[in-house]
Amino acid sequence: MLFNAKASPSSTQSTPVKDYALQRQRLFHEQSQKLLKFIQETQQLLEDLRQTNRNRFQVHYPTRFWCNDPIVNSSSSGQPAQPEGSVQSLGTLSTASMKQIEPSPTKTLTSGEAPVQSGMAESVSDMDPGSEVLGLGDSQDGLASTWSSGELRILKLDLRLAHRAASVDGTALVHSLEAASISNLFDEQLAQSLAHLSRLHARVADRTSKVLVTGDLNAGKSTLVNSLLRKDVVPWDQQPCTMLFCEVLDARENDGQPAIHAIPDAQLYDPRDPSTFVLVAPDDLDDVVMDNLDNYQQLKLYTVDGRDPSDSLLNNGVVDIALIDSPGLNRDSLKTTQLFTRQEEIDVIIFVVNSENHFTLSGKEFLTTAGKEKAYIFIVVNKFDTIRNKDRCRRLILEQIKELSPHTFANSHDLVHFVSAQNMYRSIPPSVGSAETLADETCVLAPEFMHLEQCLRSFTFEKRFISKLAPAQRYLLALLDDVTLLSQANFSKAAQQVEAINQELKTAVPVYQTLLAQRQAASERANRLLDSSCELVRQTTIRRLSDQITRFTYAIEARVGEICHPVTATPKALEQGNGGTFEPGSLSAELAVMTPDDIQVHVPWGGFLYTFQYIAQLKGFLLSRMEQELHQCELLTEEVVDKVTFQINDLHPNPMPRKPFHIPWDTIEDELATDSDRLTADQVTDQDIVATLQRVQAVSTTDSAPERVGGTSPTLSSAALLDFSLAPSELLSFNFELDAVHLLGLASASLGTVAMVFSHLPLVSSGEMALRLLRWSSSWLGWRGLRHLTLLGATLMGAGCFIYLTADLDRNIRQRIVHRLREQIAATGYIDHQSYILFHAANKAIRPFVWDVQSSYQGLIEHEERQRAQKLEKRFLAEESRDYFKSLIQKSTILQQLVSDVTATDDY
Numbered sequence: 001m002l003f004n005a006k007a008s009p010s011s012t013q014s015t016p017v018k019d020y021a022l023q024r025q026r027l028f029h030e031q032s033q034k035l036l037k038f039i040q041e042t043q044q045l046l047e048d049l050r051q052t053n054r055n056r057f058q059v060h061y062p063t064r065f066w067c068n069d070p071i072v073n074s075s076s077s078g079q080p081a082q083p084e085g086s087v088q089s090l091g092t093l094s095t096a097s098m099k100q101i102e103p104s105p106t107k108t109l110t111s112g113e114a115p116v117q118s119g120m121a122e123s124v125s126d127m128d129p130g131s132e133v134l135g136l137g138d139s140q141d142g143l144a145s146t147w148s149s150g151e152l153r154i155l156k157l158d159l160r161l162a163h164r165a166a167s168v169d170g171t172a173l174v175h176s177l178e179a180a181s182i183s184n185l186f187d188e189q190l191a192q193s194l195a196h197l198s199r200l201h202a203r204v205a206d207r208t209s210k211v212l213v214t215g216d217l218n219a220g221k222s223t224l225v226n227s228l229l230r231k232d233v234v235p236w237d238q239q240p241c242t243m244l245f246c247e248v249l250d251a252r253e254n255d256g257q258p259a260i261h262a263i264p265d266a267q268l269y270d271p272r273d274p275s276t277f278v279l280v281a282p283d284d285l286d287d288v289v290m291d292n293l294d295n296y297q298q299l300k301l302y303t304v305d306g307r308d309p310s311d312s313l314l315n316n317g318v319v320d321i322a323l324i325d326s327p328g329l330n331r332d333s334l335k336t337t338q339l340f341t342r343q344e345e346i347d348v349i350i351f352v353v354n355s356e357n358h359f360t361l362s363g364k365e366f367l368t369t370a371g372k373e374k375a376y377i378f379i380v381v382n383k384f385d386t387i388r389n390k391d392r393c394r395r396l397i398l399e400q401i402k403e404l405s406p407h408t409f410a411n412s413h414d415l416v417h418f419v420s421a422q423n424m425y426r427s428i429p430p431s432v433g434s435a436e437t438l439a440d441e442t443c444v445l446a447p448e449f450m451h452l453e454q455c456l457r458s459f460t461f462e463k464r465f466i467s468k469l470a471p472a473q474r475y476l477l478a479l480l481d482d483v484t485l486l487s488q489a490n491f492s493k494a495a496q497q498v499e500a501i502n503q504e505l506k507t508a509v510p511v512y513q514t515l516l517a518q519r520q521a522a523s524e525r526a527n528r529l530l531d532s533s534c535e536l537v538r539q540t541t542i543r544r545l546s547d548q549i550t551r552f553t554y555a556i557e558a559r560v561g562e563i564c565h566p567v568t569a570t571p572k573a574l575e576q577g578n579g580g581t582f583e584p585g586s587l588s589a590e591l592a593v594m595t596p597d598d599i600q601v602h603v604p605w606g607g608f609l610y611t612f613q614y615i616a617q618l619k620g621f622l623l624s625r626m627e628q629e630l631h632q633c634e635l636l637t638e639e640v641v642d643k644v645t646f647q648i649n650d651l652h653p654n655p656m657p658r659k660p661f662h663i664p665w666d667t668i669e670d671e672l673a674t675d676s677d678r679l680t681a682d683q684v685t686d687q688d689i690v691a692t693l694q695r696v697q698a699v700s701t702t703d704s705a706p707e708r709v710g711g712t713s714p715t716l717s718s719a720a721l722l723d724f725s726l727a728p729s730e731l732l733s734f735n736f737e738l739d740a741v742h743l744l745g746l747a748s749a750s751l752g753t754v755a756m757v758f759s760h761l762p763l764v765s766s767g768e769m770a771l772r773l774l775r776w777s778s779s780w781l782g783w784r785g786l787r788h789l790t791l792l793g794a795t796l797m798g799a800g801c802f803i804y805l806t807a808d809l810d811r812n813i814r815q816r817i818v819h820r821l822r823e824q825i826a827a828t829g830y831i832d833h834q835s836y837i838l839f840h841a842a843n844k845a846i847r848p849f850v851w852d853v854q855s856s857y858q859g860l861i862e863h864e865e866r867q868r869a870q871k872l873e874k875r876f877l878a879e880e881s882r883d884y885f886k887s888l889i890q891k892s893t894i895l896q897q898l899v900s901d902v903t904a905t906d907d908y
């Protein structure tokens, strides 16, 4: 038996009833206050979860929670879903002793139905149809049951709401939705739950209980309402007459004033605001109810129930009850009534059946739908007085009820009443007496009607917890269970994420360290290659140019046919001497070998008359030889650069096939002019590095070597640098190394001189001695002979001088020119300068490859560092998520326990 009707106070026991009612009132107040507090806490918890999902991290929503598609569900191999990971369901633990109920199949929405949660307060079937058993069955004393089936009930996402395309395959749909979309759907779901919590809060806080009276057309609903109120409040008629919902309330709700308010818009209605309703005169009530020409949505009838609170239904001292008379069900009104029924504030439904007609199609449809929305339905089979074969009628109707609502049938003694609302009184002999009389003392309330009233009172008063608080409690428990399940899944996922990231970070450390070491080694090796190769170029240039000067010296000293051997150290020897790491291999630049023939072959002596021409040719020849040597040095530089860049390229973390490299002389020429004084790596800016690297990339991929404009290199031309001249006096300087030709010339000149002295003695001397000599000469040679002798002497002296001066003039010139060339080279620092330029040309050409190696490693290292930073950030978020959901599990579990501890008043 659901309602302890016998235990409920009778209408005659006024004082105990009041005490009992007050106790009930107090207990109900305490329970509802607790529940209100828990609803608020759940709202806070849910709001916090929503903000977290929006602003901090997206809540992970496992696929198994949100897809009802059998394809997806089959992936869980048909086993009951368990929370992810190894974390034990705290919700399951906390409710382990509670009744386990099979998860409900998800309700399929039909077009026109409100999505998911409208009317959620009594949408028990949406959460679990078995909860009706909880409420109506043997657990009526412990409505605060919860369960954890591992399935979400309230926060379950409905794919069909997200994608209404029914043809879309569930699995594909799940995978096609991004995390952000799921997060948005989840946010909407949370918003709906929050809105529903607000409605539940308002409902629990509401002191009134609303009883909706509905049923077939003309079944006697209005008559029943009037009978329960013991006076005609709502119109009734032989033919269907109720055209709108008429709510009968105690006049206290309208400041004690009886009145009839016709309401155009129920949403805006406020009894204190006359603009929201139309006052209807009592005489006009029938017209308004039967015709409703003004299309009012609802009527509110405030009436004074003069009976004692223990007898009154509207003003009973426990809870304020409003009775709502509704239009009879037909095709037009069915949907409206169904929607009205689903309102949260409707606590009880009284379904009136005309016993003459049994259940109509509309009635059956309503009961089927309402059975899902409301846990408890009163069925009043009216006009039973007109039925002749009452047993048969009772049997047939109960069979129909059994089919329509098995639970109601199971509790038919309390829930199904066969009465006559019109004839609720029964005449009895005056001797029996009764508390319920009208004017006639012989009339008493019919027992079946009294039973109906007792059951109704019991239900609304004593079981108000069931009808009003239990839906909120069930919703809270289901919602908190969902929060716990989701939190466990998220906690588990976040913990796994943290673990995985820690592992990744652990394995990334050696990689990072190795990269650092590799960068260090490669950088040092590349720099050593750079330094050694540049130094090789520099020293080779110095030695080769010096050797060339030396060869000039040898050439002018050596005899014809002698070979002047070079003295230059080989590059290999040079490299080994420096202790560098560059291995030049076989450099092809051959050292030039010069013999004295070269000079005389290329610049033949044309004789005294061509002296100045000879000088110019000789000078040009020497300078061209210097330039040739310089060019050889440049070729060697290119070869060195080419080879060393290959070696440096091999140090690259990801060596790329590289084509032969050529020094971009044209660009280097300009660069040398501007930055020849800042060639060390320390002084190079990042822009330089970037620009140069770009150039290297461009040059490295070019097939052909850059054209040398006019065959010139950035090195200064030897002619320009070594410009010098030879003074005539230098040409006439004596050479003290006498050979035969010189001796012949010298002897001729000596003889001529003697002859001249003798012939001109009288002219250059005086005195007696001179005269004596002259006389002796003239007496010996005669005057004629003396003149001849003088002429001979002059001729000999001239020839001697000419022979002496011209016999070795070309050699003298060569010596002088080489000497001047050496002086000029020393004075201008020509060799140092040229070696400096080639050194820096090589440096400029090679260094970008060093930078390339360094920057490649740097890129890899920075990539590793970025990865690490991202992982750290991800770990931070995962840790935050893990901690948050851990705390959420605790909060929701505690709250769940507290909510389930709110017990029904039957314990009292």
Ligand SMILES: Nc1nc2c(ncn2[C@@H]2O[C@H](COP(=O)(O)OP(=O)(O)OP(=O)(O)O)[C@@H](O)[C@H]2O)c(=O)[nH]1
Pocket (backbone or CB within 6 Å): 216, 217, 218, 219, 220, 221, 222, 223, 224, 235, 236, 237, 238, 239, 240, 241, 242, 326, 327, 328, 329, 382, 383, 384, 385, 386, 419, 420, 421, 422, 423
């Ligand atoms: N014999 C008999 N007649 C009844 C009983 N209850 C109501 N009636 C009559 O049935 C007719 C319809 O009654 P209403 O109360 O207007 O029925 P209703 O269900 O409110 O009608 P609508 O709301 O207009 O559909 C009236 O003539 C009543 O007198 C009853 O218990 N026995």
